[in-house]
Amino acid sequence: MTIAENDWSRREVLTSTAGGLAGASLALPGSALAETRQYEALDVRLVVNGTAQAMRIDPRVSLLDLLRERLGLIGTKKGCDHGQCGACTVLVNGRRICSCLTLAVLHEGDEVTTVEGLGSRGALHPLQSAFIANDGFQCGFCTPGQICSAIGMLDEVARGEPSHVSDDLLAPVLSDPEIRERMSGNLCRCGAYPNIVAAIREAAGEMNA
Amino acid sequence: MKPFALHRASSPREAATLLTRETGARAIAGGTNLLDLMKLQIETPSLLIDINRIGLNAIEPTASGGLRIGALVRNADLAAHVTVRRDYAVLSRAIVAGASGQIRNKATTAGNLLQRTRCPYFYDRSTPCNKRSPGTGCSAIDGYSRHLAVIGGSEACIATHPSDMAVALRVLDAQVETVDAAGGVRTRALPDFYRLPGQDPQLETNHGGELVTAVNLPPPRRGRHFYRKVRDRASYAFATVSIAGIAGPDGRRLAYGGVAPMPWRDASGEGERTADRIIEATFAEARPTAQKAYKLPLLRGALRGELDA
Ligand SMILES: Cc1cc2nc3c(=O)[nH]c(=O)nc-3n(C[C@H](O)[C@H](O)[C@H](O)COP(=O)(O)OP(=O)(O)OC[C@H]3O[C@@H](n4cnc5c(N)ncnc54)[C@H](O)[C@@H]3O)c2cc1C
Ligand code: SF4
Ligand code: FES
Ligand code: FES
Numbered sequence: 001m002t003i004a005e006n007d008w009s010r011r012e013v014l015t016s017t018a019g020g021l022a023g024a025s026l027a028l029p030g031s032a033l034a035e036t037r038q039y040e041a042l043d044v045r046l047v048v049n050g051t052a053q054a055m056r057i058d059p060r061v062s063l064l065d066l067l068r069e070r071l072g073l074i075g076t077k078k079g080c081d082h083g084q085c086g087a088c089t090v091l092v093n094g095r096r097i098c099s100c101l102t103l104a105v106l107h108e109g110d111e112v113t114t115v116e117g118l119g120s121r122g123a124l125h126p127l128q129s130a131f132i133a134n135d136g137f138q139c140g141f142c143t144p145g146q147i148c149s150a151i152g153m154l155d156e157v158a159r160g161e162p163s164h165v166s167d168d169l170l171a172p173v174l175s176d177p178e179i180r181e182r183m184s185g186n187l188c189r190c191g192a193y194p195n196i197v198a199a200i201r202e203a204a205g206e207m208n209a
Numbered sequence: 210m211k212p213f214a215l216h217r218a219s220s221p222r223e224a225a226t227l228l229t230r231e232t233g234a235r236a237i238a239g240g241t242n243l244l245d246l247m248k249l250q251i252e253t254p255s256l257l258i259d260i261n262r263i264g265l266n267a268i269e270p271t272a273s274g275g276l277r278i279g280a281l282v283r284n285a286d287l288a289a290h291v292t293v294r295r296d297y298a299v300l301s302r303a304i305v306a307g308a309s310g311q312i313r314n315k316a317t318t319a320g321n322l323l324q325r326t327r328c329p330y331f332y333d334r335s336t337p338c339n340k341r342s343p344g345t346g347c348s349a350i351d352g353y354s355r356h357l358a359v360i361g362g363s364e365a366c367i368a369t370h371p372s373d374m375a376v377a378l379r380v381l382d383a384q385v386e387t388v389d390a391a392g393g394v395r396t397r398a399l400p401d402f403y404r405l406p407g408q409d410p411q412l413e414t415n416h417g418g419e420l421v422t423a424v425n426l427p428p429p430r431r432g433r434h435f436y437r438k439v440r441d442r443a444s445y446a447f448a449t450v451s452i453a454g455i456a457g458p459d460g461r462r463l464a465y466g467g468v469a470p471m472p473w474r475d476a477s478g479e480g481e482r483t484a485d486r487i488i489e490a491t492f493a494e495a496r497p498t499a500q501k502a503y504k505l506p507l508l509r510g511a512l513r514g515e516l517d518a
Binding site for chain 2: 040042058059060062081082083086089095096097098101102103105106108149152153156159160161162163164166169170180181182183184185186
């Protein structure tokens with residue numbers, strides 16, 4: 001979504017029928033529905049890194065674009081915009097998702113955590129420290145997604161969720177092959193994979209200690 | 210992306226009514242397939258019905274000893290559910306063999322069943338494709354077809370259904386439940402839920418766009434459950450071929466992915482003694498193009514690996 005498109009949609013919002021579809025009953029005639037269809041903006045409230053946000057936006061805006069373009073949280077990256085690279089990974093209600101493959105308006109009331117919300121300069125998240133200590137990156141473009149993904153992934157392991165390489169579906173244990181498989185949704189063009197695995201292994205040990 | 214209106218449905222009934230009454234309406238669940246295709250303008254709905262807050266997100270035992278899986282249950286939650294891991298392991302295995310952790314956290318049971326093909330020409334709007342633009346022709350038949358179907362296709366389309374989960378549901382004899390605008394409930398086994406392409410590859414299912422509410426599993430089948438997936442890289446790729454199986458006291462059941470327009474099962478081959486003969490019998494009607502001929506030996510090797518295990 002470009003800025004120009006945003007302006008366009010905002011203009012259209014002013015001309016769209018008040019109330020609109022959000023308040024529509026099932027009895028709404030088809031023609032009225034058709035009129036309100038194209039240009040309706042929607043209200044959405046989210047909690048992003050602990051701060052409540054309320055916005056009226058074009059329903060086409062992805063969660064990723066909302067974070068980057070509207071809230072200026074540019075730590076989360078856009079790699080492919082199609083769910084294929086993991087650079088846009090954020091935590092929604094504690095679970096990792098690709099923010100490029102969801103619409104912001106689908107997240108009414110949700111709590112979103114981006115890399116900016118994990119730690120501060122003086123008090124980094126254990127995964128952030130471990131990525132630095134282990135050289136878990138080169139250019140750094142994939143890193144915010146890697147770190148958010150790793151946090152969600154370690155929670156999944158802690159909850160006992162199995163993976164493709166778990167021998168025992170009922171009792172998965174964290175190992176290097178498990179880390180590699182569970183992190184396969186995060187690509188790194190620089191190929192920092194061995195150090196990424198080392199960083200996650202180290203942080204997992206510390207977080208359990 | 211084309212403009213659309215979005216309506217937040219608050220009940221299954223409301224969603225079912227809007228879906229069947231409003232032209233151009235589509236449900237959006239996880240959005241991981243629909244939004245991908247909308248960004249490419251392959252899907253251009255004018256009205257999206259957000260079904261994420263209508264319930265239908267529970268996994269419950271049924272009176273007959275089976276399991277009822279709500280349409281909105283996330284793939285990750287289904288694979289991790291203790292009863293599924295213990296009694297329907299083939300389903301857990303198939304789900305975790307697909308996509309990535311991030312995508313499985315969003316993807317839903319119904320959305321997974323209804324995901325569209327990964328045929329490269331379906332994704333490329335500059336090429337003819339009967340499924341995307343009926344009547345324009347099929348670019349794959351004389352084109353790049355190594356990922357496509359070896360059985361069940363037609364002269365109009367040789368696309369495969371890409372889901373791993375659906376292959377396990379096929380071997381488990383799952384039933385898909387839908388509801389229409391009047392509240393009428395129907396259930397269909399997967400072979401009746403899906404359609405073969407014939408002359409109309411744009412029609413992929415028989416549920417008429419109605420709301421999918423649940424998937425019902427019969428009581429568990431004892432035996433060794435497995436899901437073997439072969440792909441071009443070790444993880445995060447669609448299957449070239451896959452096999453869901455249950456080998457137990459009541460015999461052997463097998464379903465295949467990556468080979469047909471729907472998860473494929475042919476019970477007549479299952480009684481054969483060796484892996485080679487099972488594949489030979491099951492795929493006797495297969496008509497692979499030269500690019501896809503590798504799939505048959507690959508199936509034999511994959512099945513040998515499981516049956517000798
Ligand atoms: C990078 C990538 C890799 C992937 N790899 C794999 C893989 O290896 N194996 C695999 O199996 N899958 C894979 N997938 C596909 C993934 O499994 C699907 O995108 C996902 O399951 C779709 O579920 P969803 O809830 O997000 O569906 P949506 O995108 O929300 O919907 C998909 C379709 O279903 C319809 N729909 C959804 N719910 C209902 C309902 N209740 N009633 C009626 N219609 C409904 C929608 O209208 C839409 O047409 C991959 C996807 C990506 C992006
Ligand atoms: S195989 Fe089907 S989806 Fe692929 S180009 Fe041919 S018609 Fe289109
Ligand atoms: S930008 Fe979202 S997965 Fe690549
Ligand atoms: S560090 Fe450069 S892409 Fe991963």
